[in-house]
Amino acid sequence: MPTVGIIANPASGKDIRRLVAHATVFDNLEKVNIVRRVLLGLEAVGVTRLLFMPDYFGIIQRALEGLTGDYSLKMDVECLKMPLTGEQEDSLVAARLLAEEKVGCIVTLGGDGTNRVVAKGCRQVPLVPISTGTNNVFPSMVEGTIAGMAAGLVATGKVAPEVALTRNKKIDIYVNGSWEDMALVDVVVLKEQFVGSRAIWHERKIKQVVATCGEATNLGITSMIGALHPLPPADPRGMAVKVGTGRTKVLSALGPGLIKSVSIAEYRFLDPGERVVVETIPCVMAVDGEREVEVGSRDRVELVLNCDGPLVVNIKATMDAAARRGVFRCTQGHGSS
């Protein structure tokens, strides 16, 4: 039974960047609309079972309530049985449960932060990340309908994994020798006292960056990486940057409408497995765009580039392959007349 999971984070898109930058507001009702389109896309390509993470707002339930008449779904829909905390822990638990259920694909609605948490629990299940956050590099700004169809094509096996999937990189964070956390996109070392409101907007506080990728078209800290040297996700290398007094200055889009000149002391490419020691202690580390880890004055932190990150569905490659195979050609009694 081709099964897809959905994890929709109701909390993304409301942070302080609406004050300190010019970030868009992404309300939960819009997420409900996106989920409706995802569900219709899934069903159109033959997905027959859906499992979803519950949330306090009831994004999926509301999406389902709106699908009536011609839009009624035939697929079986089940809510994961799990306790709700309203914290990011929910996404981790849901990802683990979906992996145990061996779903063919997980569609996520959220930002880099949501996907990081899902990636920690999803094992080898591929992700279709739809961006609903602010400074997103990992998830795409993709139409829900198309994202749903691509997820369904992978879950139903209509497009082979070797064509549809790409393996992403990650950064493992070790504190005092023990694995503490991971990042999909970047770890930023900040001369900050607290996690506080989580976002990063003061470039003067950035001391070090380790990133898996970065392109000039990115928004966020990886725009700095892209401005130094474009590093696409497919490149196996990462990059380590020290921010400070230096001859190189790069214009970086740190947030929506927040473009700053950042002075670079040095930068270098990283090979898989290479370690970078955090030099500013104590500090706060931002992980995938959000201040997350508070480092104490006696801690030692190392960041390691790892090429064994989550599998992600390449939506364009998947849809193109399906078209070439004639998957979208309607036969008699199926699809439009």
Next chain:
Amino acid sequence: MALSQEKLLELYRKMVTIRVFEENTAELFAKGEIPGFVHLYVGEEATAVGVIAHLKDHDYIASTHRGHGHLIARGGDVKQMYAELFGRKTGYCKGKGGSMHIADLSLGFLGANGIVGAGLPLIAGAAFACKYRGDDGVAVCFFGDGASNRGTFHEALNMASIWKLPAIFVCENNMYAISLSQELHQNIDDVADRAAAYGLPGISVDGNDLFAVYEAAEEAVKRARNGDGPTLIESKTYRWRGHFEGDPVVYRTEEELQAWKKKDPIERAKKRMMETGVLTEEEDKAIWEEVRSEIQEGIEFAKNSPLPEEESLLEDVYCE
């Protein structure tokens, strides 16, 4: 955000003062020593302290029925506060207002308020006055998730937005409108979403994280002082006690309460302050002891103060 050790300790001490004040109030109320109603702020300390830290002397605050924390954060006198709770002549309202009417105009504290959502238009007015005078003053309104369903909320945000008033609307979303959970009283998860309807920025913050609230308020106050208009901050938090003292609290689970107690704003601030060397265990103990002593003095002051005279009954009812 860069906070000096002195400032951090000041903010921490204020949170501790609110906690100790409220816990003592609960005890005194249970013993029948405090007349009327009290609504306590235990668990929500980070919001009042994180926001009010940014206010100047000429700024304004409108509070709620759960207002003790706001006034303590503003520097209110705990002796006068207790005296008011005890109905004594030395209280903020000469003992005739009680918990829900405490005001201190010298601090720009326009009062607690027994009517849900009534502070919102007051603050739109105060913000208008600040703008009219051009003195860079700002006005802050605290209110709850329930109040965000009142007409006053919508009217105040609309007026503040069209007139670009220096107002900061702080929704203390403690998940319950009296006994009604948020999911039963509004069809949204984040009160911050409502800001967009009035053309002003709305953000949600972790209301149990002093530093998250502090940063959000810092930016909102900066916007207001710069003439960029109002902001809605939704501070997601939780009251540890019932809606009022004596509330049997049958509408939520013990499990939920315990989960929120693990996110105690005071413990969270203390942990990080210790990690960064701002606070030691000994200093922390000293702060709690000093605050407890200050609170006991306040209670003794109130108990030893006279009741208002009968002939003063009609005084201060109207402006004279």
